[in-house]
Amino acid sequence: MGIYVGLEAEEYDRVYRDKVLIKRIFHYFSPYNRLMAFVILFLTISSLTYSFVPVLVSTAINNLETNRNILYLFFLFSVILILNLFSWVFNYVTIRYASQVIANVVLDLRRDAGSAVLNHDLSFFDRNPIGKIVSRINTDSRDFGQTVDLTLQLISSLLVISFLLIIMSFINFTLTLITIITFPLFFVLALSFRKIARSKTLLGQRALASVNAYVKESFSGIQIAKTFRQEEKLYTSFNDVNTTSYKVNLRRAFVLNAIFPSLGIIQGIVLTLLLFYGGRGVLGNSISVGELSLFIQGLSYLFFPLLTLASFWPTFQTGMAASERIFALIDTLPLVIQKDNFKPSRLSGEIEFKNLSFRYEESKEVFQNFNLKIKSGESVAIVGHTGAGKSSLANLLARFYEFQEGDILIDEISIRNYDLMEYRKQVGIIPQTPFLWADTIENNIKYGNKKATRRDVNNALDSTSGSDWIKDLSRGLGTKTGERGSLISMGQRQLVVFARVLLENPAILILDEATASVDPFTETRIQDALQKTIEGRTSIIIAHRLWTVRHVDRIIVLDHGKIIEEGNHDELMTKGGMYAELYNTYFRHQSLEYIEKMKQLV
Amino acid sequence: MQKSTTNTINTHYVEFSPGKDPFEKARRKGSRRWILKHIFHGSNKILFIIVLITTIVASNLTSIIFVLIGNAISDFLIGNYSALFFYTTIILLLSVGTPIMRLANYMLREVIAQRMERDCRREFYTNLLGKSQSFHEQQRIGDLTARVTDDVRMLNFLISPALSLIFESFTSLVVPLIYIIIFYPPQLIFAPLLFSILFLFSLRSYVRKLGPITGRLRGSFGMMNAILNETLTGIEVVKGTVQEAKEMEKYYSKAKWYRDAYIDQGRVQAKYLPILFLSISMTLAFAHAIILNFFNLMSIGEIIAYYGLIAQLRFPTFISIFVFAIIRLAITSSERLLELMNRETEIDENIKGIKKVIEGEIKFEGVSFLYPKSKKPVLKNISFTVQPGQTVAIVGTTGSGKSTLTKLISRLYDVNEGKILIDNIDIREYALESLRSQISFIEQDVFLFSDTIFNNISFGKTSSFEEIIQVANEAQANEFIMDFPNQYESEVGERGVQLSGGERQRIAIARAFLSDPKILILDDSTSAIDSNTEDKIQRAIRNILKDRTTLLITHRLSQIRWADLIIVLKKGEISAMGTHEDLLKSSEEYQKIFIKKFDVDISQLIKQKEDS
Structure with missing residues (x-):
């Protein structure tokens, strides 16, 4: 569909040929074929009747001028009245059916785009910011719907204009010519205005955006401003930004408001010309008064639809681009693909990475020929510097990403052969930043297991961190957690996630330990929760806590995608290798000795 | 009693005011009064009057054009050749002049509209700057910015196009009628008058029906966005717990709401009756004029002119489809702005208060505090004393009242019961400027x-x-x-x-x-991933603690360990207080932190202390 200026392209964007795009759009309308046929039919009749009224009015005036037949005139009135009534009814039907069709097509688009997105693997979300995906699904589909609506109006306008022009040209060719001679000028003017208006609007939006940004910033930092008593400083800068926005937006408004009067001037000139030539015709008896009145009336019938037409083209382009973007989203294929759908009963949790090679992008190898075997029920801590491949290991095990070579065997069966849903049900994942839904604590704990009862929830809490901390919250289990859990503390969010995972009772636990600091009381609880959650299941922990590395069965030291050392804390410390170095870098400050020596440190 | 109420109405506390506020009274009289005050503020009123006059003049010019066209046609019909040139010239002048007049009108109304946006935004922003911290903590930034940008912009749209179009509609409803009465048989006013009445009634019901639907559309669209945003933000959890289908269902049900609202909107819009009334009235008017023609009361030229005048009613008919929706939105927006601006704030600049260099002794005497509009106290009966230069560590879980306690000291909030003394003077007696400039805050984020x-x-x-x-x-x-x-x-x-x-x-x-500052409050929840950074942070904190009274909210055991005083808060009350050694002996909860974390027992902890 060509190039649409000002729209940023995404990785999954593709360019559809016009024919393909139209075909896709028609495909979405096909379930509503019958309704759509009604819409088109009534639209046409409605436009016809609408444009017929001025013709009848002029006929009436003609009759008045010539043979003055009152019965004929009465007949004309009745016809006009009926036409008006019909025109309104047809218009009513058109709008009703059209809105039904559009609403349903938009809904279908949203459904398809939404489920396409939900089925993507995580690499898709790494590449595409969520805000943009959401706006594609919701806003682009809305824009598309509006475009369809506009297209219908456009068709109606075109029909009215054509009908009128055809009739008018039969009546008087010269006057018709005078009327349409300004059309090109009209279009050029309207389009060039649009161009200027667009650039001015862009400036206006930017100015407003900077006001927005400034306000956001000053109220985010209001406490600082208040404690330092610097309100005046904020006020002055705000005034600058606000005044700039005023000036820029006023200029924009001036341009936008010039268009109608300018077009009005054209209309005025045409009116004068019509009156001059038409008047001459009347005086020379070559044209009737009724005909002249038709042209004068017609002027207002023509100019309004013309305006719609002129302003329509860019909107049409936007709508087509919007549909193109949604289709691109729907058509992108997920990368993680299962080869079979083996449904395991209960996994025992034995894991083997076999000659595994993996990379997120070409030429940046994360693992090459990686081998690791984890026994059923074993707890393993993974340590290493940033970029060593710790999270990649967890991501692959959760099947969030597709690996390139080798294999991952779970209970001696390739991870690719499981039914993905069934497999994931037996894998518990605790991400580094705990994510909670804007819901109650209870519903958050039940998220993976909707059938759980309140007693199950309490049990899960009891067997992780204890449930007494919940009672201290304002509404207990019914306490709202806010967006992403923002209403409760980071530590409490972690506790909720532990309970959630325990309720799922997974065979394999993947835990990326949080690095955020937590108050000492909650920290103690998290330790309890961790200890109890890893019991009796295979656990892979990306460890950041000194306590964790000291308590797991085995520590794996990763460096650049390779295993450098293995063993428990004491063994590795006495060895004095990479682990001892990592300890000194990441864990030393968590030790009791460090705290006790604090006084001397400074 | 009466005296005290008048008092509270007249004194609206602000923490900051850059100058005289001309809109203060109007704000309290409701959104309509406030908007009017802005429209007539300063030189706006002159512009506004010019806009009204030019609108009326333009509408008159348009009507005159049609009267002239009618006269012209009458003259043409009797073969008056000399009239041709005269009428063409005059119609050219008028029909080109009218748009130019309109242009001027539009420009002026834009000036008012943009000024309205600028002034309201400034007013709102200034007002918010003057509100206390307790106010700001209840606000979500996204909501504030939405009000400052979108809602304020709606007030701009209220002037241009909404109010000006309504005025234009009104004049093009009335002015043609006056021309009809003046130039043509007065009885011809029958059809247009009938239309006007029907129009106003059906318009009212249309606007009333459409309003809630527009609200539903906006609401469901917002929900669709919110749900999808949340689902995709937590996509890892969705996939990890296999909830894709449920999430999709959640989204789909909101998308269906949107569809239903859209269809309802179509139904109401389709049923817009004024269009029907207009076309019927026009036909009636036309018939009426022709009947008069048979009685020789009207010429053909006049019929055409009359019909042209009636056709002007199209403008209000079509414009009203959307204009009233804007007014509705603008009123809602202004109410949203006023709602915040009229919120009372309790802390005053106290310019006349005590200004002095403080030593840094802090004393809490039976302090209790609850947030405005809340029933549950956050702090209950807190008493302690800090000597100048001491470091106090405040520990407790989230919600125990730690940060609230520190915020009371610089009067970001005022206590409900008891008092806080600095150098033995109640902090409410200090000038806000003097107090706050000697207290520094290093917040959590x-x-x-x-x-x-x-x-x-x-x-x-x-x-x-x-x-x-x-x-x-x-x-x-x-x-x-x-x-x-x-x-x-x-x-x-x-x-x-x-x-x-x-x-x-x-x-x-x-x-x-x-x-x-003499007093420092440090909400220290930063965590260092590596020990080197931790060393640096520790040094920085140590340096700044020197020679000032410091209240530390911290997660760092090392800072707690070496504080002069540790206050353990639990549900707004002091559950334990003392030095590290005191607490190891007296508080089981405190002990547990060390025992669990380092797998040691209590005797080892105490022994360790003796070693160092």
Whole structure:
């Protein structure tokens, strides 16, 4: 569909040929074929009747001028009245059916785009910011719907204009010519205005955006401003930004408001010309008064639809681009693909990475020929510097990403052969930043297991961190957690996630330990929760806590995608290798000795 | 009793005021009065009057054109050749002049509209600056910015196009009718008058029906966005717990709401009756005129002119489809703005209060506090004393009241019961300026402005480059700042350097150093991932603690361990208080932290102390 200026392209964007795009759009309308046929039919009749009224009015005036037949005139009135009534009814039907069709097509688009997105693997979300995906699904589909609506109006306008022009040209060719001679000028003017208006609007939006940004910033930092008593400083800068926005937006408004009067001037000139030539015709008896009145009336019938037409083209382009973007989203294929759908009963949790090679992008190898075997029920801590491949290991095990070579065997069966849903049900994942839904604590704990009862929830809490901390919250289990859990503390969010995972009772636990600091009381609880959650299941922990590395069965030291050392804390410390170095870098400050020596440190 | 109420109405406390506020009274009289006050504020009223006059004149000109066309046609019919040139010239002048008049009209109304936006925004912003911290803590930033941009913009749209179009509609409803009465048989007013009445009634019901539907559309669209946003933000959890289908269902049900609202909107819009009334009235009017023609009361030219005048009613008919929706939205928007601006705030600048250099002794005497509109006290009967220069560590879980306690000291909130004394003087007796300028705050999520590092450090006090470097050194920040390509001139934030939590904290410490406060409040929840950074943070904190009274909210065991006084808060009450050694002996909860974390027993902990 060509190039649409000002729209940023995404990785999954593709360019559809016009024919393909139209075909896709028609495909979405096909379930509503019958309704759509009604819409088109009534639209046409409605436009016809609408444009017929001025013709009848002029006929009436003609009759008045010539043979003055009152019965004929009465007949004309009745016809006009009926036409008006019909025109309104047809218009009513058109709008009703059209809105039904559009609403349903938009809904279908949203459904398809939404489920396409939900089925993507995580690499898709790494590449595409969520805000943009959401706006594609919701806003682009809305824009598309509006475009369809506009297209219908456009068709109606075109029909009215054509009908009128055809009739008018039969009546008087010269006057018709005078009327349409300004059309090109009209279009050029309207389009060039649009161009200027667009650039001015862009400036206006930017100015407003900077006001927005400034306000956001000053109220985010209001406490600082208040404690330092610097309100005046904020006020002055705000005034600058606000005044700039005023000036820029006023200029924009001036341009936008010039268009109608300018077009009005054209209309005025045409009116004068019509009156001059038409008047001459009347005086020379070559044209009737009724005909002249038709042209004068017609002027207002023509100019309004013309305006719609002129302003329509860019909107049409936007709508087509919007549909193109949604289709691109729907058509992108997920990368993680299962080869079979083996449904395991209960996994025992034995894991083997076999000659595994993996990379997120070409030429940046994360693992090459990686081998690791984890026994059923074993707890393993993974340590290493940033970029060593710790999270990649967890991501692959959760099947969030597709690996390139080798294999991952779970209970001696390739991870690719499981039914993905069934497999994931037996894998518990605790991400580094705990994510909670804007819901109650209870519903958050039940998220993976909707059938759980309140007693199950309490049990899960009891067997992780204890449930007494919940009672201290304002509404207990019914306490709202806010967006992403923002209403409760980071530590409490972690506790909720532990309970959630325990309720799922997974065979394999993947835990990326949080690095955020937590108050000492909650920290103690998290330790309890961790200890109890890893019991009796295979656990892979990306460890950041000194306590964790000291308590797991085995520590794996990763460096650049390779295993450098293995063993428990004491063994590795006495060895004095990479682990001892990592300890000194990441864990030393968590030790009791460090705290006790604090006084001397400074 | 009566006296005290009048008193509270007349004194509206503000923490900041840049000058006289001309809209203060109008704000309290409701949105309509407030909007009117803005429209007629200063030179706006002259512009407004000019806009009204030009609208009326333009409408008159349009009507005159039709009368003239009618006259012209009458003259043509009797073969008056000389009239041709006269009429064409005059119609040309008028039909070109009218748009030009309109242009001027539009420009002026835009000036009013844009001024309205600018002034309301400034008023709103200033007003918010004057509100207390307790107010700001209840606001969500996204909501505030939405009000400052979108809602204020709606007031712009209220003037242009909404109010001006309504006025234009009204004149093009009335002026043609006057012309009809003046130039043609008065009885011809029958059809247009009938239309006007029907129009007003059906319009009212149309607007009433459409309003709630528009609200539903906006609401369901917002929900669709919110749900999808949340689902995709938590996509890892969705996939990990296999809830894709349920999430899709959640979204789909909201999308269906949207569809239903859209269809309902179509139904109401389709049923817009004024269009039907107009076409029927026009036909009736036409018939009426023709009947008069048979009685020789009207010429053909006049019929055409009359029909042309009636056709002007189209403008109000079509414009009303959308204009009233804008008015509705604008009123709602202005109510949203006023709602916040009229919220009372309780803390005053207290310009006449005590101004003195403080020593730094802090005393809480039976302090209780609850947030406005809440019933559950956050702090209950808190009493303790801190000597000048001491360091106090406040520990407790989230919600125990730690940060609220510290915020009371600089009067970001006022206590409900008991009192807080600094140097034995109630803090409410100090001038706000004097009190706050001697207390520094380093908050949990350090906020830095999108400005250079230099300006961020010197935010509270304009300083020389040497001073800045010195404080940055003390705060252990100089080293990493010098590593940036633009060093102290580096921009912070999206367009500039990205700072880690520890780095932000050290910049905030430098900022606090510069203002050299007597009392420092440090909400220290930053965590260092590596031990080197931890060393630096520890040093920076140690440096700033020296010689000032410090209240530390901290998760760092090392800071707690060495504080002069540790206060353990639980559900708003002091559950334990003392030094590290005291607490190891007296508080089981406190003991547990060390025992669990380091797998030691109590005797080892106490012994360790003796070793050091």
